[in-house]
Amino acid sequence: MARDHHSDLLAFLTVAREGSFTRAAAKLGVSPSALSHTLRGLEARLGIRLLNRTTRSVTPTDAGKRLLDGIGPGFDEIEAAVSGLSELREKPAGTIRINSLEPAIDAILWPKLAKLLRAHPDIRVELVADQNLTDIVAEGFDAGVRLGEQVARDMIAVPIGPPLRMAVVGAPSYLAERGVPKTPQDLTAHDCINLRFMRQGGLYAWEFERDGRTINVRVEGRLTFNTPRHIVQAALDGFGLACLPDDIVKPELRSRHLRRVLGDWCPPFPGYHLYYPSRRQSSPAFQLLVKALRWPQR
Template sequence: MAGENYNDLQAFLAVVREGSFTRAAAQLGLSQSALSHKIQGLEARLGLRLLTRTTRSVSPTEAGERLQQALAPNFENIDAALAGLSELRDKPSGTIRITSSEHAAATILWPVLEAFLPQYPDIRVEVVSDSTLTDIVAERFDAGIRLGEQIAQDMIAVPIGPPTRLVVVGQPAYLDTRPPIATPRDLTGHDCINLRFLTHGGLYAWEFEKENHALNVRVEGRLTFNSLGRILAASLAGFGLAYLPEDMVHPHIEAGRLRQVLDDWCPLFPGYHLYYPSRRQPSPAFALLVDALRYRPRNA
């Protein structure tokens, strides 16, 4: 492949990934005019319009979308192969990009990184915390961290945390003034604080199970967040019930700031997993971080 074509294709992928010439140019270290010239040259050589530009956004045309889908995995493999050359050096190096939920980043990823990074000064890690179910291939992340049940089957998944539960909690003063809660169906008479997934815009349905009977409840309330931390704060302030990781609310339950309900309806979920494409050739730096994150039960 000619160097000019390779660079222009990289530029095209950056624009599609960022949805913006401004952000893509900053990432590539180019001026906006130079980046625009590259894209125009690529479109001229292909004889096809690849991008639709408006005053607010940039999106791929049908031809551009097909090109992006064909190129992204191949460029990822090229990047992984180049990163793999670091094994020829004395010290592992390179940048590892990870997308993670806010809770997993705080409770699992950061404690590992805090001990891991001082051992490998040439390894850099970029962590993007959000509640979306990110397409790590399209967004060019090396890996993602999510609960085990949320991971696509074509990914390699490595457990990095123990099984966990989500539990229903509320401020005692709130619960004392509202109808009692004996089953998940009783939640319909309460203010519940919703979690919205930004990926598809949907609200998370609270998942319950008892004696092999599973029940998903679409709760309602006056507040919706895309952050578990904000949901916790709202519940502590008395604005309704929250459905949150047990380890996140345990200190508040112990201190009497929150009270748990429906305990016998809250099942264990597969814990957090690190996942990445099965076709990915791990670099030495990535392999080291995977091993550091791998969950090892104490009785194993």
Template sequence: MRREELVDLNAFLAVAEERSFTRAAARLGTSQSSLSHTVRRLESQLGVRLLTRTTRSVAPTTAGERLLDTLRPALDNISAELASLSELREKPAGTIRITAAEHAVETAIWPVLERFLPNYPDIHVELSVDSSLTDIVTERFDAGVRLGEALAKDMVAVRIGPDLRMVVVGAPAYFESHPIPRTPNDLADHQCINLRMLSSGGLYAWELEKDGREIRVRVEGQLAFNGIRMIVTAAVAGFGLGFVMEDRVLEHLADGRLVRVLEDWCPPFPGYHLYYPSRRQPSAAFSVLVDALRYRG
């Protein structure tokens, strides 16, 4: 393959992934007109149209989709091999992109990075704080972080945190006018603070379990938030019951501002895992970071 052909294929890949000549040109550091010329040249050489262009969008044709499916893993492998050459340097180097939810970043990733990065000045880490279920391959992340029970089977998974636990909590003032719930069915008689899921847009159903029996409860109340901090704030203020990660409310439980209920319905579950495609060839920088993040408790 001639060098020009590889350049043309990379240009097509960028436009197909970005669905925009403008964004693809910015990604590649070239002009929109030059990029358009490159793609037209590739289409002329192949004798097929690869992209459907309108005034508002760009999308791959059937032929373009076939080429895209072939190019992605091939060019990803080339990028990984180039990155692995950093092993020849005195110290690992490169940029690592990771997507993870805020809680995972705060509790499992940042405490490690704070100690790790000063020892590896040539390693750069980009963290995308996002609670949605991001496709790390399509979005070109090196790795993602999810709970152990939500991992795809074709991924390599590395545990980076301990087991976690959810808790149902309410303020003492709230329980002055509401009975203590003894079973999940009792939640129907309570004001519960809902969580709006960023990934689906729906309200989170509380997942409770006892003696192997799992129950998902759709709760109701005056309040709903798309973040945990405000759920905790509202619960402390006495506006209802919250269902949150235990570590978010340990101080409030210790000083009596919150009371734990339905404890026997809230067992521990597998904690955070770093995951990445099994076919990925890790660079030296990626390998040393994964080893640092690995949970050894």
């Protein structure tokens, strides 16, 4: 049967269950005469009578009962599925997958998401820590979190944290032994702990700016990691200088286990942003998530 005949089957189902053309017509929003015409056309196409019609009632024939038993559950499932979508519009629910830099999960995402999830038990969140610039659309993520300057221009970007600064840091013992660099060029005489981007395969070039002058330095050292927390630990153990966003090393700077150098060469830059495709359909759950993460709070 052609797809455009599905409405005829729904008409039959409604008449058979209501036992009345008048009541079924009111439920379907059509006239009784139009509904009767639809059913006669269905019977003609199938070549069999489906309904017994009298002036007092309408009842299914044996063939009609068989058809009713066959299609009834399927139409009920369709109606339940559509009703379920309606409930989602009214009640925030569903799973949201987010690809994020690990420091952003620790400092921003989890503290805020913990509150959101307690208030809305039907929302589920999957957080994937990733240092690479993953294609969130190709990998099936709903959103990603990156530094503002890393977000592609065709994405909607929402700030979720304050501006950041890069911090070049070293242990007091290392600085006492090797000296304090005064300019980015001085880093060539130091052991520096490198960060490798696994997907691109390259090493992070340390970036500096002052008085409109920008300098990128390819540093050298004995250690290379692909995770910031290991870089921090190596710096704490005195193996060299590290260059990381200042939110990652705030506890160590506060405790003076690490010292900051070249601070006047590290201006602020846009902090963490939640980003997602402009064509993404915003469910109530996703809208709540964006509202909970947005910085500053409105």
